[in-house]
Amino acid sequence: MRRYVMRGPVSLLVAAVVPLAVSALLLPLRGHLANTNVALLLVVAVVAVAAVGHRMAGAVAALSAAAWFDFFFTRPFERFTISNSSDITTALLLLAVGLAVSQLAARARHFEVVAVTDAGYLARIHEAAVMARSKPAPAVVDHVRAELVDLLGLRSCRFEHGSLLGRPPRLEPDGSIVVGRKTWATDELGMPPEEVELRVFGNGRYIGRFMLDAVPGSWPSRQALLVAVTLADQAATALESSTRPVKAA
Incomplete structure (x- = not known):
């Protein structure tokens, strides 16, 4: 399930x-x-x-x-x-x-x-996590965007801040891709031919989304898709920190 x-x-x-x-x-x-x-x-x-x-x-x-x-x-x-x-x-x-x-x-x-990732995936997650806590949010978003391109074999990737237009295919937190109301058979069909959104949330609040444009014939593994979700979570950490009010001394 x-x-x-x-x-x-x-x-x-x-x-x-x-x-x-x-x-x-x-x-x-x-x-x-x-x-x-x-x-x-x-x-x-x-x-x-x-x-x-x-x-x-x-x-x-x-x-x-x-x-x-x-x-x-x-x-x-x-x-x-x-x-x-x-x-x-x-x-x-x-x-x-x-x-x-x-x-x-x-x-x-x-x-x-x-638990389902190998050493290479762990290195990506670790690097993004370190950046999320030490670099400005735009730098983290750019880093995650570049990582997603390499990880998933994308033609391009962009981040849309705060926009939520249309109903494109969506990469879910469990690594599945949903098109309309149905789960896309990534193992059999590869990435969908249209852009896929990867939504970014901070403390339950929608922040933005990465739009993933895959190279035709791209077949990322389920592990790679799960890592993509985790990388997006690191971007969310940085973006959430950048919008958090600073307390007066």
Whole structure:
């Protein structure tokens, strides 16, 4: 089954709603189910969100779970107030575990990509990661663009900042390519004849996309496509840092 990763503002909305929905389902059991068990079930919801989302989605789910646990399952009920010290501890642990899970899930997806790559691919990822944390965003984007051309056998590649026009084929986070609503058989057909978009997100927010124009007859491996997604993530790191407000000293 093709792996699905939630992106964009919708992922944050889902992350906030899922713990609320689980809390609503558990509400009839209030008084019959220990609060520690309720917290564990909410952690399961956070894990589910983090597994198909990103760091920010997992963090939002953890905050939502802690808030609704407080609201529905601690006295006084239906108020964001906790009077019992043990419930305070449970709520704090729920929040801490949920945040930790969201980070671990994001790291697990990264390591899943790295695990299927060889030394040459790892060198590309390492170099891009170092640049993402030490070079200006435009330099990182240019570096990733050049790497994508070489890695995927492209005729050309450009980065479009903030634009999202048309519905071109799309390279997904799991390394598959989707044309319309169907998965393109890259192993049998090679790259699509038209440009393929590789979207770039930072903390769930759409930033831009690389437009990949493949040389006819280009047949990149699934590993190469996964590495391309990881390289784009490094560009996202640099672009996100460049737009982050600087705190006054």
